Amino acid sequence: xxxxxxxxxxxxxxxxxxxxxxxxxxxxxxxxxxxxxxxxxxxxxxxxxxxxxxxxxxxxxxxxxxxxxxxxxxxxxxxxxxxxxxxxxxxxxxxxxxxxxxxxxxxxxxxxxxxxxxxxxxxxxxxxxxxxxxxxxxxxxxxxxxxxxxxxxxxxxxxxxxxxxxxxxxxxxxxxxxxxxxxxxxxxxxxxxxxxxxxxxxxxxxxxxxxxxxxxxxxxxxxxxxxxxxxxxxxxxxxxxxxxxxxxxxxxxxxxxxxxxxxxxxxxxxxxxxxxxxxxxxxxxxxxxxxxxxxxxxxxxxxxxxxxxxxxxxxxxxxxxxxxxxxxxxxxxxxxxxxxxxxxxxxxxxxx
Numbered sequence: 132x133x134x135x136x137x138x139x140x141x142x143x144x145x146x147x148x149x150x151x152x153x154x155x156x157x158x159x160x161x162x163x164x165x166x167x168x169x170x171x172x173x174x175x176x177x178x179x180x181x182x183x184x185x186x187x188x189x190x191x192x193x194x195x196x197x198x199x200x201x202x203x204x205x206x207x208x209x210x211x212x213x214x215x216x217x218x219x220x221x222x223x224x225x226x227x228x229x230x231x232x233x234x235x236x237x238x239x240x241x242x243x244x245x246x247x248x249x250x251x252x253x254x255x256x257x258x259x260x261x262x263x264x265x266x267x268x269x270x271x272x273x274x275x276x277x278x279x280x281x282x283x284x285x286x287x288x289x290x291x292x293x294x295x296x297x298x299x300x301x302x303x304x305x306x307x308x309x310x311x312x313x314x315x316x317x318x319x320x321x322x323x324x325x326x327x328x329x330x331x332x333x334x335x336x337x338x339x340x341x342x343x344x345x346x347x348x349x350x351x352x353x354x355x356x357x358x359x360x361x362x363x364x365x366x367x368x369x370x371x372x373x374x375x376x377x378x379x380x381x382x383x384x385x386x387x388x389x390x391x392x393x394x395x396x397x398x399x400x401x402x403x404x405x406x407x408x409x410x411x412x413x414x415x416x417x418x419x420x421x422x423x424x425x426x427x428x429x430x431x432x433x434x435x436x437x438x439x440x441x442x443x444x445x446x447x448x449x450x451x452x453x454x455x456x457x458x459x460x461x462x463x464x465x466x467x468x469x470x471x472x473x474x475x476x477x478x479x480x481x482x483x
Contacts, residue, residue: 132179132433137210138212138412139335140308141283143252145210147180147404147433149339150175151419156193158220163421165197170423172201176209178430184339184417186214186257187242190220195245199305203247213242213286214337216257220249230256230263232271237260239280255313257472258288264296265297285337287313290310291326296335316414318380318399318449319345321472325454332411333481340403343416348372383448387441402445411480 137143155168163171183202187193195213202209215238218228227237235256242251254275256268272284285308285380286294296308312331314323320342333339344350346372372378386394391458400416407414420426437445453461460467468475 134179134181135413136337137253137415138331139309140337141310143210143283143310143337145182145337145413145415145417146180147383147407148400148430149184149212149415149417150180151341151417152183152185152187152194153196153419154189154421155185157195158189158191160192160339162190162193167369167422169201171420174200174423174430175418176205176427177432181208182210182415183213183321184212186255187238187245188214188217188219188257192219192245195242199246199248206248210252211246211248212253212255212256212285213246214253214257215239215242216260224347229260230268232267232274235268235271239275239398243280250279250399253279253283253285253310255285255287256289259290259293265293266300267310269301269306270304272309273301276307281308283310285311285313286311287402288315291330292326294336295330295334298336300322309336311339311413313341313417314340315342316340317343317345317349318384319377319404321451324451325457328410328414329481332334333483335412337413337415339417340414341417343403343417343418344396344399346431348377348381349384351381354381367385372432380445380449383444387437387445390441391435391437393435394428396429397432397435398437398445400429401437402442404432405437405442437440 132146134144134146137145148174153167154163157164183198186196187195189195198337202211214381215235216228216230218238227234239251239254254272269284272281275281275282286297286309289312294309294312301308312327314327317340328338347353353371357371371382384395384398388398389399403414403416418426418428420428465472
């Protein structure tokens with residue numbers, strides 16, 4: 132596995148693929164026992180992975196506890212990311228959840244104990260709570276950075292306008308800069324193409340991409356009546372083939388998998404890796420294996436090279452409609468370039 136800077140706002144070096152550890156533990160009644168989780172972690176590290184993604188609430192805190200044990204012998208090698216907002220089910224209440232600075236401080240101290248470390252490399256606000264101003268979140272991140280509790284802060288699942296506002300406020304007030312965003316993104320779910328990813332590319336924010344297999348739908352397994360998330364998560368965050376577009380996307384992934392003699396999983400991940408190569412910032416898919424065999428099958432995507440024609444087919448069939456502002460800009464591109472757009476060289480980076 133190769134490494135890259137996580138966006139243009141930091142010198143943080145991360146591997147091409149992150150390891151999501153939401154399946155580390157069985158607190159949700161579904162996941163990986165400790166032995167299996169350790170085998171997954173060891174294989175990921177052996178492949179060169181160094182970017183670990185967890186959260187305080189994953190598996191009722193078991194995920195953080197396991198991750199802390201697994202990285203202890205080589206802590207400085209790993210980029211450790213965790214999240215706060217939802218807290219640990221059964222432990223938290225109205226005063227200890229949400230994005231307030233109070234909840235942030237309580238959560239980071241609890242995570243540091245479970246992770247058995249003195250700092251968190253990348254600390255995410257997991258979800259917007261609809262109450263806490265971004266000024267409070269960014270000032271809280273800045274306090275934790277200055278205290279040495281975290282190294283970078285980021286926003287997960289926030290709308291683009293709130294991320295952009297948070298980034299500008301931090302810059303104007305001299306607070307620790309926002310390092311990146313986390314969002315769902317895959318061939319099955321590309322709505323981030325409308326606002327979030329263009330914003331991240333323009334501002335130089337790194338982006339970690341969760342559910343890169345669309346909750347398993349891109350593997351084609353649900354066509355064979357396999358349960359997957361249907362069994363373990365009761366359909367939570369599950370995507371299915373609800374439209375003609377969804378069916379066409381899965382058909383194309385399966386067709387290309389046959390063409391290149393690879394699995395649909397490898398095709399879906401390879402598309403993201405090659406999509407990253409053409410991006411103005413860093414896009415890092417988060418793998419979320421439950422078994423070692425799932426991870427091994429996914430890592431082979433690192434060796435798969437899709438042709439330009441195959442990338443174009445996947446991009447075309449999975450594309451989402453532009454929003455009104457994007458469509459208007461596209462339609463007026465010629466006039467904006469003085470009527471001779473062919474003479475205007477493209478900018479090296481998107482305009483912020």
